Amino acid sequence: MFRQLTDRILVAPQITVGDVMDAAHAGVTLIINNRPEDETADQTPGGEIETAARAAGLDYVAIPVTHAGFAEWQVTAMAEALAKTDGKILAYCRSGTRSTLLWALAQASKGEHPAVLAEKAADAGYDLTPVTAMMDMLRGRAS
Numbered sequence: 001m002f003r004q005l006t007d008r009i010l011v012a013p014q015i016t017v018g019d020v021m022d023a024a025h026a027g028v029t030l031i032i033n034n035r036p037e038d039e040t041a042d043q044t045p046g047g048e049i050e051t052a053a054r055a056a057g058l059d060y061v062a063i064p065v066t067h068a069g070f071a072e073w074q075v076t077a078m079a080e081a082l083a084k085t086d087g088k089i090l091a092y093c094r095s096g097t098r099s100t101l102l103w104a105l106a107q108a109s110k111g112e113h114p115a116v117l118a119e120k121a122a123d124a125g126y127d128l129t130p131v132t133a134m135m136d137m138l139r140g141r142a143s
Contacts, residue, residue: 002026003096007012008088010105011096011124016044020052029058032078034099036064040107043094059085065098070105070131075138078106101125108135111142 001020010028012019014035021063023031031053034047046062053060061084063077069074082089082103091099114135118128128135 002090002116003043005100005103005120005124008081010088010090011099011103012090012092013095014043014094015049015090015092017048017052020049020058023090024056024058026090026135027088028090030081030085031058031060032089032091032099033062034065034091034093034102036066039066039094046049054107058104063102065093065102070102070134074102075105075109078102079109082106092115097126099122101128101131104128104135105131105138109138109142114139 001021002012004010008075010026012059015023020031028070031049033049035043035046037046049061050062061081063074063081065074091103104114107117108114114128114132117135121128
């Protein structure tokens with residue numbers, strides 16, 4: 001269920017409370033929730049995931065992303081969250097796509113090359129094409 005973008009970064013579709021222990025056993029130290037609350041009736045509320053994460057000794061951060069796109073504050077918050085720990089990080093949303101796109105934007109804002117990010121995302125089954133121009137812009141500002 002968890003897809004690996006790098007040796008430290010995992011992404012996933014919506015997780016459940018039970019998946020939190022799987023993440024902990026996989027070495028995850030931080031869970032990032034990129035899903036807005038009440039997006040669908042069947043999603044596990046972020047508060048339940050946060051409670052389970054904290055009970056398992058994991059950190060938790062919510063950076064909700066709607067289908068309206070990405071704002072600069074979200075890219076900054078994701079970059080800060082990624083820098084928060086040297087351990088493994090699990091980011092999730094409905095399908096894992098928004099988490100992957102936001103990860104790529106955060107990495108580009110730190111100067112990583114979009115082609116390298118696109119290859120890592122593709123290896124995990126995700127396509128960064130929707131944010132290519134934004135990655136280029138963010139990388140350009142990082143230089």
